Amino acid sequence: MKILMFGWEFPPHITGGLGTACYGLTRSLATEGAEIVFVVPKAFGDEDQSAVRLMGASDIEIDAADPDTQEFWKRVTYLQIGSNLIPYVTPEAFRRLVEERQRQQQQPIDDLVLKAKFDFNGGYGSDLLAEVSRYALIAAGLAGKQQFDVIHAHDWPTYPAGIAAAAISHKPLVVHVHATEFDRSGENINHEVYDIERRGMEAADRVIAVSNFTRNTIIEKYGIAPDKVVTVHNGIAAATDYTGSTTRYLKEKVVTFLGRLTQQKGPEYFVEAAHMLLQYDKNVRFVMAGSGDMLPRLVRQVARLGIGTRFHFTGFLDEQEVQQLFAISDVFVMPSVSEPFGLVPLEAIRANVPVVISRQSGVSEVLDHVLKVDFWDVNALADAIHGLLTYKSLASEFRKHGKNEVSQLTWDHAAHQVIKIYEDVVAISQLT
Amino acid sequence: MRSICFYFQVHQPFRLRTYRFFEMGHEHHYYNDFENKHILNRVAQKCYLPMNELLLNLIGRYGDKFRVAFSISGSAIEQLRDYAPQVIESFAQLARTGNVEFLAETYAHSLASLKSKPEFERQVNLHRKTIEELFGQKPTTFRNTELIYSDEIGEMVYNLGFDTMLTEGAKHVLGWKSPNHLYSNARKPELKVLLKNFKLSDDIAFRFSHQGWKEWPLTPEKFTSWLAKTDKTDEVVNLFMDYETFGEHQWRETGIFDFMKALPAKILKNTDFTFRTPAEVSKILQPVAAIHVPYPISWADEERDLTAWLGNEMQDEAFGKLLGLEKKITNCTQPDILRDWYRLQNSDHFYYMCTKWFSDGDVHKYFNPYTTPYEAFINYMNVLSDFTIRVDEHCVENNKGEAKGEPTIQHGQHEAADSVDADKQADDGDRSHDFSFEHLKNISNAKLKKLLKDIDAENLAYALRDAGEDIRDRVLPNLTKSARQEYDQLTEKMKKIKDEDIARGRDKIAKAFNRLFNS
Numbered sequence: 008m009k010i011l012m013f014g015w016e017f018p019p020h021i022t023g024g025l026g027t028a029c030y031g032l033t034r035s036l037a038t039e040g041a042e043i044v045f046v047v048p049k050a051f052g053d054e055d056q057s058a059v060r061l062m063g064a065s066d067i068e069i070d071a072a073d074p075d076t077q078e079f080w081k082r083v084t085y086l087q088i089g090s091n092l093i094p095y096v097t098p099e100a101f102r103r104l105v106e107e108r109q110r111q112q113q114q115p116i117d118d119l120v121l122k123a124k125f126d127f128n129g130g131y132g133s134d135l136l137a138e139v140s141r142y143a144l145i146a147a148g149l150a151g152k153q154q155f156d157v158i159h160a161h162d163w164p165t166y167p168a169g170i171a172a173a174a175i176s177h178k179p180l181v182v183h184v185h186a187t188e189f190d191r192s193g194e195n196i197n198h199e200v201y202d203i204e205r206r207g208m209e210a211a212d213r214v215i216a217v218s219n220f221t222r223n224t225i226i227e228k229y230g231i232a233p234d235k236v237v238t239v240h241n242g243i244a245a246a247t248d249y250t251g252s253t254t255r256y257l258k259e260k261v262v263t264f265l266g267r268l269t270q271q272k273g274p275e276y277f278v279e280a281a282h283m284l285l286q287y288d289k290n291v292r293f294v295m296a297g298s299g300d301m302l303p304r305l306v307r308q309v310a311r312l313g314i315g316t317r318f319h320f321t322g323f324l325d326e327q328e329v330q331q332l333f334a335i336s337d338v339f340v341m342p343s344v345s346e347p348f349g350l351v352p353l354e355a356i357r358a359n360v361p362v363v364i365s366r367q368s369g370v371s372e373v374l375d376h377v378l379k380v381d382f383w384d385v386n387a388l389a390d391a392i393h394g395l396l397t398y399k400s401l402a403s404e405f406r407k408h409g410k411n412e413v414s415q416l417t418w419d420h421a422a423h424q425v426i427k428i429y430e431d432v433v434a435i436s437q438l439t
Numbered sequence: 440m441r442s443i444c445f446y447f448q449v450h451q452p453f454r455l456r457t458y459r460f461f462e463m464g465h466e467h468h469y470y471n472d473f474e475n476k477h478i479l480n481r482v483a484q485k486c487y488l489p490m491n492e493l494l495l496n497l498i499g500r501y502g503d504k505f506r507v508a509f510s511i512s513g514s515a516i517e518q519l520r521d522y523a524p525q526v527i528e529s530f531a532q533l534a535r536t537g538n539v540e541f542l543a544e545t546y547a548h549s550l551a552s553l554k555s556k557p558e559f560e561r562q563v564n565l566h567r568k569t570i571e572e573l574f575g576q577k578p579t580t581f582r583n584t585e586l587i588y589s590d591e592i593g594e595m596v597y598n599l600g601f602d603t604m605l606t607e608g609a610k611h612v613l614g615w616k617s618p619n620h621l622y623s624n625a626r627k628p629e630l631k632v633l634l635k636n637f638k639l640s641d642d643i644a645f646r647f648s649h650q651g652w653k654e655w656p657l658t659p660e661k662f663t664s665w666l667a668k669t670d671k672t673d674e675v676v677n678l679f680m681d682y683e684t685f686g687e688h689q690w691r692e693t694g695i696f697d698f699m700k701a702l703p704a705k706i707l708k709n710t711d712f713t714f715r716t717p718a719e720v721s722k723i724l725q726p727v728a729a730i731h732v733p734y735p736i737s738w739a740d741e742e743r744d745l746t747a748w749l750g751n752e753m754q755d756e757a758f759g760k761l762l763g764l765e766k767k768i769t770n771c772t773q774p775d776i777l778r779d780w781y782r783l784q785n786s787d788h789f790y791y792m793c794t795k796w797f798s799d800g801d802v803h804k805y806f807n808p809y810t811t812p813y814e815a816f817i818n819y820m821n822v823l824s825d826f827t828i829r830v831d832e833h834c835v836e837n838n839k840g841e842a843k844g845e846p847t848i849q850h851g852q853h854e855a856a857d858s859v860d861a862d863k864q865a866d867d868g869d870r871s872h873d874f875s876f877e878h879l880k881n882i883s884n885a886k887l888k889k890l891l892k893d894i895d896a897e898n899l900a901y902a903l904r905d906a907g908e909d910i911r912d913r914v915l916p917n918l919t920k921s922a923r924q925e926y927d928q929l930t931e932k933m934k935k936i937k938d939e940d941i942a943r944g945r946d947k948i949a950k951a952f953n954r955l956f957n958s
Contacts (some may be wrong), residue, residue, distance in 0.1 A: 258912060287461060290916060378813055386459050393460040394817030397824075400752035401816055403793065407752075 008429055010036070010043045013146060013165035015056050017047050017061060024350055025185050028217075029161055031244050034058040035422030041429070046168070048127035048142055056142040064145045065127040072269040103262070120143060135164070139203075143167035150175040157181060157429045163188075163200055166207025173210065179432035182211040186347045187224050189361060193270055205229045212432040215239050215425065218369020221347040239425055240373050241348045242418030244358060251327060252335040257290045259317075259336065260396050263336040263360070265329065266343075266352055268299030273342035273365065273382045278305060280340075282312045283389040289317070291396060296332055333358035337402070338395045342382045343368050352377065356413050361405040363391045373416055376408040442675040442724075442937070443666065443706060443714040444633065446582065446605060447682035449487070450512040450548050451479055451519075452787035455806050458818055463825040467780065474808070476522045482514035483523040486686035491529040493696060497703055498538045505703050506538045509682070510582045513546035513566050514785055516573070520618070526574065534574035540716035542599065543567045549784035550748055552583055552592045553735060554762050559770070562781070563599055579603060579842070580717040584786050584889055586635065586738040586746065590731065593624035593632065599673045603721035605679060608634035609736045609743040619673035623726035631721040632730055635679040635738060639665065642920035648693035659698055663705040675720050676712070679738070740795075748789040753816040758789055760824060767834035776833060779826055783819075791815035876910045878952065886955065887917045893951035895926035898932060902944030 018028035033043050042161035045084035050063025069076050127138055128335065150158070159181045160169030172181040188196040188204060205385055206230050208214050214236045216222035219333030222238045227229050255261075262281070266272040274295060281293040294316070295305065300321070309318045324332060338360045342361070346368035354375070355362050364371050365382035380387040380420065380422065395402055456471040497505050509584045510528065519526045519714070533539045538817050545551055546566040551559040563581070580603040583595045587605035596604050604685050608618030618634035642662070646652045654661065664677060679687065689695040715723075741748045748760060761783055768780050809815040881889060891899070899922075903911055918926060 049806045057558070109946075228495075258916070284459060337611050376816075377812070379811070388463075390817060390821070394813075394820065397460075398756065398816065398820045400756035401813060404813070408794070 008041050008157065008433075009155040010041050010429070011150065011158050011178075011391070012043050012045045012059070013142075013160040013168045013172075014045060014047060016162045017045060019053065020049075020051055024348070027244075028185055028241055030055070030424065031242055031418040032422060035242070035418040036425060037312070037427075038419070038428050039422050041422075043428065044155065044173040045151065048138055048145065056218060062143050062149075063127070063339050067145050067148070069144065069148060074361060075143070077153065080333045083363060097165050135394055136199075139164050139167055139306065143171045147171035147175050150178075156433055159183060159425075159429075160207065160211075163204045163207060166203055166210075170210045171209060177436075179436045180210060180211040180216060181213045181428060181432060182207045183215040183217075184208070184221055184225060184347070185217055187221065187228070189224055189228060190221075190271060190345045190347050190397060202231075205231075211235070212435065213237060213429065217241050217348045219372055220345075220367065220369045237424075237428060239421050239428075240369070240416065241350070242331070242355045242421045243357075243413060243416050244418065246354070247412075249330040249334065249358065251331055251334075253331075257292060257335070259290045260337040261292050261294060261331060261335050262338045262392055262396070263296065263342060263355075264340050264342075265292045265296040265332070265355075266341065267326070268295070268297050268305060270301060271343065271345050272297075272299075273344045274299075274301060274305055274307060274344040276382055276385055276388060277340055278308050278312070278318070279385045280389040281318055282314055283385065284315055284393055285314050286392070290388075290394070291317065293318045294321060294332065295319070296324050296329070298323045306355055333360050336360045338363060340367065340388070340392065341368065342380075342388060344382050346370070353413050353416065355406075356409040358435075359406050359410070361395050361402045361409070363388065363395070374412060376405050376412050383411070440713045441665070442720050443671065443712045444508070444675055444677045444717055444720050445506075446508040446510065446542065446677070446679045447684075448510055448582070448680070448719060449515050449682045451482070452476070452517045452548065452613070453514055453518070453782040454478075454787040455788070455818055455822055457713050458821045458823070458825070463821060464675060464828055466683060467775075467779075469822045470782070470824075471808075475518060479518045479522045482683055482687050483519075483526050485691070486683050487519075487523075487526045488529060488790055489691075490665040490682065491526070493532060493700055494539075495529075495533060495536070497700070501707065501714075502704055503538065504542070504707055504713055505911040506716045506719070508540040508542055508716045508718075508728055510535075510542040510544050511570070512544060512548040513562075513569055514548055514782065516569060531574055534576060535766045539573050539714075540569050540580065540718050541576050541578055542582045542717065544582050544889040544944065545784075547781035548584050548786055549781070550584060550786050550789065551757065551784065552587060552595065553745070554751065554758070555765055556595060556768045558762065558765055559595060560599060562784075563596075577606070580605070580721070585748070587735050588632070588732055588737075589735040590625045590733060590943065592735065593630050593732075594626045597624060597630040603633065603717050604633045605633050605677070605717060605734055606635070606732075608637055608677070608739040611743070612730065612732050612736055612750075617670065617673060619669060620675055620727040621724040622718065622728055622730040625729045625731045628726070628729060631674070631724075631726055631736040633677050633720060634715050635731070636676050637678060637738070640678045640680050643695075643698075643831075644684045644688070645676065647684075647689050647695055647698070656694070657698065659701040662698075662702065663709050666706060667710045672887055674724055675715075708720055724914075733834065733842070746795060747793050748786050749932060751792065751794050751812075753794075753812065754789045754794045757792065757819055757823065760820075760827070764827060764830050764834075765834055767836045768829050769837075771830070771834040773833050775886045776826075776829060779875060783823065783826060788815070788819050792819070876906050879956050880913050884917055887914065890948070890951055891917055891922070893954070894947055896929055898944040898947045900926055900944070901940045902948050904930070904941055904944075905935060 014029040015027070016029070018030045021027060026143055033045060036043060043059040046062045046064060046251065048063065048110060049065045051060050054061050064112070085225050088178050098198055142165070150172035155178060157179050158172045158176070160166050161183045163184050169180050186426050187203045207226060208231045214225060216225055216236055216238050216373060218240060219238050220350050222236050225236050226233050247362050248258040262273060264277045268274050277293070281325065284291055306320065311347060321332070336355070337360070339352060339360045341349060341362065341364045342347060344367060346365070349364065349370040351370045352362045352374070362380045363380060364374070364380050365383050371377070371379050378391040380391055453825060454474055457467050458469060510532070516527070525627060534541065535703055543563060543566050545559065545562040546569065547562055551562055569576055576955045579601060581601040582605040583592060586605060586607045588604065592698055593604055613634070622628035622632040624632055642654070642657060646654070669676065683698065683763050685695055703714065703908045704890050736743050737745055749755060768777070771777060789864060791809050792815045795813050809818070903914060915923065915926070
């Protein structure tokens with residue numbers, strides 16, 4: 008089976024979980040016999056290409072005078088560039104971006120995209136939509152030349168490419184939803200992005216959702232037919248054991264939050280639960296690791312509640328520091344309001360830290376040996392943390408079963424289901 | 440005539456409400472009254488009342504040839520009294536026919552037999568008394584919670600005055616032997632043991648409405664033909680099941696009532712079986728052998744073991760901590776504490792904490808009010824924590840049969856062997872060798888603070904130098920700020936210190952400790 012795959016990032020050049028997921032999935036797909044051409048905006052040359060053949064869109068020139076190119080371009084011009092676009096990443100980055108954009112004089116889009124040579128930045132910079140368009144154009148060109156059976160596109164920046172490639176090649180299209188606009192922006196969604204997502208899902212022969220939680224969003228908020236949307240839970244790659252410092256300098260128990268400090272991660276519920284607990288038990292410290300636009304508000308909240316001596320902000324932590332934090336943590340909490348999957352709790356469990364997660368997370372669907380609460384139910388959240396800190400056998404039951412449970416969540420398992428989906432869509436496309 | 444022996448179990452637990460940690464110390468109502476009432480009324484309407492009526496009619500029709508036995512837990516009786524007293528009356532009506540035997544069990548449907556003989560005895564006596572008052576029979580047959588049985592438990596039961604006991608005909612205990620005979624206890628041959636024929640019992644209780652079962656639908660004719668086919672030397676077939684089988688687990692629509700209504704006639708007409716109660720079977724049959732059960736068995740799951748209730752760390756911690764309160768409960772007369780003491784012993788609470796069901800068991804999910812065993816555990820432990828506070832406040836510990844003085848020590852474990860006997864030490868203030876740092880772990884923060892006021896930082900630093908980290912963790916947070924500073928400075932300096940200094944420090948604490956609990 009030959010797959011033409013579109014992804015916006017690939018390790019080691021990643022900004023979030025998307026690239027990691029693409030890498031894990033393609034490696035296992037390759038062991039199942041899939042041959043994958045993976046198209047990224049920009050190839051850096053240091054990517055691991057053992058499982059895929061990586062192509063950078065930057066390296067592909069086009070001839071604007073070629074009638075084919077003109078034809079392809081017609082198919083992708085529905086993208087309205089220059090309007091308010093929320094990029095893929097964080098809301099605070101978005102704010103910067105909008106300001107930057109306002110300072111710049113915009114080049115006419117056709118000229119920009121139809122240059123012979125286009126240097127992609129990759130990532131999610133201010134030219135994101137131009138890049139998305141150019142990327143789609145190149146995809147259309149590629150689709151005419153490459154031999155493949157299925158097109159597989161990961162998240163919205165690659166959906167236009169997937170649609171264009173499918174239109175040219177008449178091959179089945181699978182779009183893979185790792186996150187939706189609702190996960191990134193709550194209810195204040197960007198409508199351009201939403202439209203791109205919805206068109207991608209509508210055009211696809213199958214939509215893969217990373218959890219039932221995301222699947223429900225796709226069905227309810229994008230109006231996609233349920234029988235077209237399939238859940239394939241993410242895997243987690245094996246990790247090397249942490250060997251750094253595990254010294255605990257604090258005598259109090261430590262409860263940890265780790266993630267971007269944005270509304271969707273629910274950090275304020277963590278603060279409220281901390282406040283409740285500290286009224287009963289002073290021998291606990293709370294650590295909030297990560298950065299984000301909500302930080303000032305959270306600091307004020309902590310100050311207002313008068314728990315500042317027991318509640319600590321660390322800012323952004325690198326991989327090593329994260330492991331160090333896990334090593335001194337007694338409980339990890341992920342109170343996300345909307346979390347398509349959620350890898351961090353799995354890392355915590357692997358570091359032997361018992362976890363409390365919200366039911367509004369995809370990962371809660373695949374874990375039994377965790378405590379699950381609704382993100383808004385601060386009483387339940389506080390009670391869960393209290394239980395883990397107080398009743399010893401609970402944490403030890405979790406430690407006994409947790410690692411084993413996480414080790415079952417493999418990319419091989421996910422890839423196996425994806426192959427089935429490929430076979431399905433190929434079989435159906437051959438009938439028609 | 441061979442015997443067919445029906446015994447039905449009636450039990451309803453006191454399900455707990457969601458109880459948060461911040462309610463501890465001031466909210467003492469633990470039960471989900473709404474849910475308990477709702478379930479009890481539903482089961483009363485669907486099962487207890489119609490099935491009692493059906494049995495009463497059968498007795499009316501077949502007279503002495505139709506007999507059955509019941510065991511009704513104290514928890515079920517309490518809820519029936521509160522929510523559906525007419526059910527108690529209908530059981531009493533059955534009792535008055537003289538064809539129904541009422542068995543004894545632990546009042547609270549408790550697991551006490553596995554952990555505490557005195558508690559077990561107390562509950563059995565309470566249940567026996569309750570049954571006698573309600574139904575005018577003094578039970579002579581015993582059935583333990585979940586049919587849990589071992590040689591040792593059998594011996595306890597015999598010593599309590601019973602001559603017959605029921606348990607599971609577990610394969611791993613019986614081997615090639617048949618459950619269809621009377622057996623005796625391995626230690627007390629006078630105690631007769633009746634074994635459940637789990638194949639024929641479960642055909643009714645579990646498989647009756649299961650359409651994937653090759654024998655479905657089960658008819659009275661078919662069941663009777665199986666009875667007729669039993670080995671001619673078999674003497675008794677014991678059909679033991681939950682009473683809720685009729686109308687609740689197997690709905691009326693499955694035909695379970697019609698089945699039971701028609702069954703006696705078929706059996707009496709087409710076989711040489713007649714219906715007898717456990718007490719009668721025990722009287723007319725001779726035991727064929729002793730049954731050896733060194734490790735406890737039950738009627739649950741494939742394994743017929745205890746792992747549904749005890750065995751994972753949460754279940755063991757919860758049950759251990761609960762029964763750890765026993766010494767204080769023994770002398771307690773406060774009705775609300777005793778009531779909760781029993782209700783918290785319902786085996787169901789521990790069953791909800793079982794982690795086996797992640798892999799198997801829709802049966803279990805059906806009976807479980809919690810989504811996960813972890814929630815069940817946390818909720819139970821929150822309740823138990825509050826209950827412990829109340830017990831510590833109101834109950835006096837029973838030590839060596841006599842109790843006086845203020846209760847001061849909290850026992851983490853039921854085997855509180857290393858606890859401080861405050862009274863004894865009061866007689867002998869200098870017996871500081873009786874003191875152990877472990878005691879500090881068990882006293883309240885307030886007491887500890889009071890104690891520490893008596894000790895100067897130097898002595899404390901010496902004393903704690905070789906104490907375990909857990910002791911230091913317990914003591915240090917209770918120091919005042921200045922004492923803590925002093926202590927930290929001293930420990931810094933104490934690179935080298937003499938053994939007698941440590942001993943002196945310890946001695947000081949011990950004396951202060953004794954003074955504290957002496958006053």
